[in-house]
Amino acid sequence: MTDTRPLKPITADARRAEIFRLALGNPKVIAGLVILATLLALGLAAPLLSGHGPSDYVGPRAEPPSADFWFGTTLFGQDVFVQFANGIRSTYVVGLLAGGIGALVGMTVGFVAGYRGGVVDEILSMITNVVLVLPAFAVLIILAAYVGIDSVVHQSVFIGAFSWPWVARAVRAQTFSLRSREFVDLARLTGVRPLTIIRTEIGPNMGSYLLLVFIVLFGGSILTAASLDFLGLGPPGQMSLGLMMNQALQSSALVLGIWWWFLPPGIGIVLIVGALYVTNIGLDDVFNPKLRKM
Amino acid sequence: MGRYFGRKSIVYALTCIVAVTINWLVPRFMPGDPVLQMLISRGPDTNPEQTAVIMDYYNRLFGFDVPLWQQYLNYWGALFKGDLGVSVWLFPTPVADVVLRALPYTLGLLLPAILLSWFLGNKVGAMAARRKWLDNSVLPVGYVLTATPYMWLAILLAWSLGIVAGIFPTAGGYGFDLQPAVSWEFASSLAMHWFLPFLSLFLVAFGGWAIGMRNLVIYELESDYANYLAALGAPPRLIRRYAFRNAILPQVTGLALQLGVLVGGSILTEVVFAYPGLGNLVFQALLHRDFFLLQGVVLFIVIGVLVANFVIDVVYVLVDPRTRAGMQGVSA
Amino acid sequence: MSLQVDGLRVRYRTLRGDVHALDGVTFEVADGEIMGLVGESGCGKTTLAKSLIRLDGRMQYVDGVVELDGVKLPIDDQHAMNRFRFTQISFVPQYAMSALNPIRKIGKMIAELLESRGFDYKSIQPELERRLDLVGLPRDVLRRYPIELSGGMKQRTVVVVSTLLDPSLLVADEATSALDVSNQKAVAETLVEFRDRRFVRSVIVVTHDISLGYQIADTIMVMYAGKQAEKAPAEVIVNSPRHPYTQALMSSLPEVGVRYEDRRLAGIPGSPPPLLNPPSGCRFRDRCPLAFDQCAEEPPFVEIATGHSVACWKAA
Numbered sequence: 001m002t003d004t005r006p007l008k009p010i011t012a013d014a015r016r017a018e019i020f021r022l023a024l025g026n027p028k029v030i031a032g033l034v035i036l037a038t039l040l041a042l043g044l045a046a047p048l049l050s051g052h053g054p055s056d057y058v059g060p061r062a063e064p065p066s067a068d069f070w071f072g073t074t075l076f077g078q079d080v081f082v083q084f085a086n087g088i089r090s091t092y093v094v095g096l097l098a099g100g101i102g103a104l105v106g107m108t109v110g111f112v113a114g115y116r117g118g119v120v121d122e123i124l125s126m127i128t129n130v131v132l133v134l135p136a137f138a139v140l141i142i143l144a145a146y147v148g149i150d151s152v153v154h155q156s157v158f159i160g161a162f163s164w165p166w167v168a169r170a171v172r173a174q175t176f177s178l179r180s181r182e183f184v185d186l187a188r189l190t191g192v193r194p195l196t197i198i199r200t201e202i203g204p205n206m207g208s209y210l211l212l213v214f215i216v217l218f219g220g221s222i223l224t225a226a227s228l229d230f231l232g233l234g235p236p237g238q239m240s241l242g243l244m245m246n247q248a249l250q251s252s253a254l255v256l257g258i259w260w261w262f263l264p265p266g267i268g269i270v271l272i273v274g275a276l277y278v279t280n281i282g283l284d285d286v287f288n289p290k291l292r293k294m
Numbered sequence: 295m296g297r298y299f300g301r302k303s304i305v306y307a308l309t310c311i312v313a314v315t316i317n318w319l320v321p322r323f324m325p326g327d328p329v330l331q332m333l334i335s336r337g338p339d340t341n342p343e344q345t346a347v348i349m350d351y352y353n354r355l356f357g358f359d360v361p362l363w364q365q366y367l368n369y370w371g372a373l374f375k376g377d378l379g380v381s382v383w384l385f386p387t388p389v390a391d392v393v394l395r396a397l398p399y400t401l402g403l404l405l406p407a408i409l410l411s412w413f414l415g416n417k418v419g420a421m422a423a424r425r426k427w428l429d430n431s432v433l434p435v436g437y438v439l440t441a442t443p444y445m446w447l448a449i450l451l452a453w454s455l456g457i458v459a460g461i462f463p464t465a466g467g468y469g470f471d472l473q474p475a476v477s478w479e480f481a482s483s484l485a486m487h488w489f490l491p492f493l494s495l496f497l498v499a500f501g502g503w504a505i506g507m508r509n510l511v512i513y514e515l516e517s518d519y520a521n522y523l524a525a526l527g528a529p530p531r532l533i534r535r536y537a538f539r540n541a542i543l544p545q546v547t548g549l550a551l552q553l554g555v556l557v558g559g560s561i562l563t564e565v566v567f568a569y570p571g572l573g574n575l576v577f578q579a580l581l582h583r584d585f586f587l588l589q590g591v592v593l594f595i596v597i598g599v600l601v602a603n604f605v606i607d608v609v610y611v612l613v614d615p616r617t618r619a620g621m622q623g624v625s626a
Numbered sequence: 627m628s629l630q631v632d633g634l635r636v637r638y639r640t641l642r643g644d645v646h647a648l649d650g651v652t653f654e655v656a657d658g659e660i661m662g663l664v665g666e667s668g669c670g671k672t673t674l675a676k677s678l679i680r681l682d683g684r685m686q687y688v689d690g691v692v693e694l695d696g697v698k699l700p701i702d703d704q705h706a707m708n709r710f711r712f713t714q715i716s717f718v719p720q721y722a723m724s725a726l727n728p729i730r731k732i733g734k735m736i737a738e739l740l741e742s743r744g745f746d747y748k749s750i751q752p753e754l755e756r757r758l759d760l761v762g763l764p765r766d767v768l769r770r771y772p773i774e775l776s777g778g779m780k781q782r783t784v785v786v787v788s789t790l791l792d793p794s795l796l797v798a799d800e801a802t803s804a805l806d807v808s809n810q811k812a813v814a815e816t817l818v819e820f821r822d823r824r825f826v827r828s829v830i831v832v833t834h835d836i837s838l839g840y841q842i843a844d845t846i847m848v849m850y851a852g853k854q855a856e857k858a859p860a861e862v863i864v865n866s867p868r869h870p871y872t873q874a875l876m877s878s879l880p881e882v883g884v885r886y887e888d889r890r891l892a893g894i895p896g897s898p899p900p901l902l903n904p905p906s907g908c909r910f911r912d913r914c915p916l917a918f919d920q921c922a923e924e925p926p927f928v929e930i931a932t933g934h935s936v937a938c939w940k941a942a
Contacts, residue, residue: 126304126305126308129305129309130305130308130309130312132551133305133306133309133550133551133554133599133600133603134309134312134313134554134596135553135554135557135558135595135596135599136554136558137554137555137557137558137561138554138557138558138561138592138595138596138599139313139316139592139596141561141576141580141588141592142316142317142320142588142589142592143316143320145580145585145588146320146321146585147320166551219441223441223443226443226445227443227444227445227558227562230443230445230562230565231561231562231565231576231577231580232580232581233580242443242445245443245445245446245449248449249445249449249565249566254449254452254453254456254457254464255457257457257458259453262446262449262453263450265446266442266443266446266447266449266450269441269442269443269446270438270441270442270443270446273441274437274438274441276441277437277440277441278437281437517724518719518721518724518725519724519725519726519727519728521680521682521719521721521725522717522719522721522725522726522784523727523739524680525679525680525711525716525717525719526711526712526716526717526739526743526787526788527707527708527709527710527711527712527713527743528739528742528743529708529742529743531742532738532739532742536727536729536730539729540727540728540729543729614729615729615730615731615771616728616729616771616773
């Protein structure tokens with residue numbers, strides 16, 4: 001028990017507004033969001049940036065960054081900046097989609113397992129544990145190699161299908177503890193349907209947690225997608241940051257010293273994923289306020 | 295404890311069956327004849343005799359003439375005999391042989407990288423939890439490292455320390471001019487080629503462990519038993535020791551959960567350094583569309599990860615006194 | 627004179643501002659006295675308990691003096707306070723279920739704790755075992771992990787550990803609220819017995835449960851919104867309280883074992899004032915049926931009979 005409980009009742013809306021205000025006052029959240037927004041803008045503007053596509057041969061070969069080609073050109077004379085902007089774009093798409101799918105599956109499995117309990121829980125937990133110990137990346141390689149990945153959406157579905165187990169576990173545990181709380185009992189006694197209870201009572205109480213989960217999945221999916229792209233298992237014809245690294249490496253860009261080819265894609269990924277993590281920490285500070293003394 | 299192992303064993307057995315079944319199922323239910331496709335993709339048929347032999351071999355291996363359930367059982371039977379088929383790329387070497395030749399390189403990278411990063415990451419993370427100045431540097435560095443794709447860090451290291459500085463070689467498991475032998479020259483070449491891939495695997499993993507441990511220790515320092523000890527005037531030293539001991543347990547579990555990711559990281563790192571381990575084998579198999587080799591390597595990796603997981607579970611029971619004391623129904 | 631608290635003020639720092647959780651509290655606990663500390667959630671009773679033993683990270687000492695056996699306690703100095711903890715002033719937390727390190731055998735944990743404080747476990751062990759016998763715990767709990775003990779056993783173990791060095795003052799914070807009725811009774815009786823045997827000299831029992839307080843406490847102090855409302859012998863508080871708030875509390879007293887907090891206070895609408903910016907004057911004024919003009923001024927905490935003090939203009 002703490003004595004700091006607000007003594008004046010606070011409405012849910014006021015609380016949300018307060019959290020929102022605090023979030024926008026948190027330097028980590030701001031820094032993370034600024035980086036994410038800047039790169040997102042670049043990705044969105046990618047098709048407008050120039051008249052040529054990311055794989056078109058437009059300039060001299062292996063030219064260092066210049067006023068014409070901001071990030072230089074590849075060994076074959078492709079515009080690295082255009083490739084980079086397009087790569088950023090598909091990075092966001094895959095992160096949002098795969099992260100969203102993973103979060104959705106994980107939450108659903110976790111909610112249902114935690115809420116229903118019993119045999120349903122046993123079965124779902126078993127499935128969760130199986131997928132959890134399965135080395136996802138190895139299985140993704142097999143799937144991508146045989147089934148093939150023909151679009152970013154397809155890739156996202158594959159990645160999302162293997163990233164959810166830890167979410168399901170955590171959500172299940174939280175649902176278990178929320179389930180026994182008074183407000184849920186009350187709703188159940190008054191005959192509210194289980195799905196409605198999950199949506200209206202349990203969901204909002206875990207809202208902040210689910211947002212954090214989504215952000216982590218977002219970042220993880222980006223790394224997985226880049227890894228698949230790097231192995232040449234990405235969607236064909238789709239420029240991505242992983243594919244840029246693949247092509248640079250295959251073309252001996254390291255030995256030839258074409259650093260402007262292989263540095264940007266990595267920096268892009270580190271910036272996006274890093275900014276996601278920083279935002280996550282900042283939001284965590286806001287949601288779980290604790291003036292930690294050190 | 296029996297219940298604990300019982301449940302775990304069921305999960306592992308199920309996972310193993312699922313993995314093998316996926317591996318069996320995927321090529322069989324893909325449109326087209328995978329054997330033919332693969333052979334076509336090898337380019338112009340220069341040796342019709344050999345091709346016929348391969349075709350025949352694989353058709354027999356797939357056993358298209360027997361019912362599906364029997365094909366499935368045969369697959370398991372072959373697996374238990376250690377028969378992963380024959381590589382197309384390196385025909386007629388059995389996949390199992392190719393895998394076993396590459397295995398020492400991958401283990402030589404992975405084991406030191408995993409163990410050292412875990413050990414040092416936990417140490418540094420726990421230290422960061424109590425020293426503000428260290429925390430201020432460990433935390434950002436740790437987050438940057440965990441946000442770094444394995445292959446990119448590998449590329450960075452290969453380029454900076456390998457090519458620009460010229461200190462380390464950047465390709466292969468040992469000098470191209472050398473033959474494996476028990477000699478100083480060979481050993482030092484091996485070590486030089488080993489260092490950069492090791493370092494890049496180590497660094498990314500290290501960042502993750504350090505951050506994890508830092509957060510866990512801080513969490514433990516705010517736990518009830520820590521507060522109670524503080525209320526009884528116990529010195530911070532004792533409280534920190536208890537917090538560390540409690541925090542290390544989830545890190546052991548985390549080790550099991552991270553294995554798949556780390557193995558994935560080693561695949562990528564080996565590709566960058568053309569390091570002759572399993573990861574590079576995966577890449578070569580993909581390049582040469584040698585699906586039998588690919589399946590064999592991946593299946594080997596999956597089962598290896600499961601076995602390692604099981605070992606870690608056993609270790610967990612040994613290090614967590616609560617399970618060691620023989621309690622029932624302790625969830626891990 | 628065992629414990630003397632004079633004008634103690636402690637606040638919580640929160641992101642919304644400072645919460646004046648303890649706003650000038652003055653009282654004494656005599657040698658041999660068991661004092662019950664009651665009040666609604668948020669009245670400051672847990673803050674008071676924590677302040678006496680260890681301020682947590684968000685709490686900030688403002689002013690006031692705490693003296694134990696005539697020695698001033700450095701309650702705002704975590705380090706200097708360590709000397710007094712456990713030996714002079716000790717603590718039974720409400721989280722006794724999780725107060726013991728889960729991965730240490732209980733005996734080993736006690737040994738490490740004692741040795742870290744410079745005591746020799748071997749020479750204390752016989753007394754420890756005697757006390758375990760006394761509270762009805764088998765001696766082999768020392769060789770067990772906390773998870774192997776029931777809730778009631780853990781709670782009794784914690785009471786034994788906390789009082790092992792015969793402190794002058796024991797602060798028990800909701801020590802029984804997590805237990806079932808029979809275990810509550812056992813722990814309550816243990817506290818009384820330990821006092822009778824002089825294992826502890828005085829005890830402050832923070833509790834939700836007035837009937838429990840009445841059962842074991844010699845005196846009861848009622849707190850409201852960060853200040854004390856009334857302190858008197860337990861009999862007097864229960865049978866003839868003078869403060870309107872205490873009266874409301876007593877009239878809404880439910881059956882034994884039911885916590886009054888679970889129900890709304892009968893007959894007093896409203897809720898306590900926010901402590902972020904507490905109003906001046908009597909803090910119960912808005913809910914008080916007897917409130918009149920003078921209540922805009924803060925009522926002093928005055929003794930109206932021997933051992934009976936009240937902070938109310940109407941009671942004086």
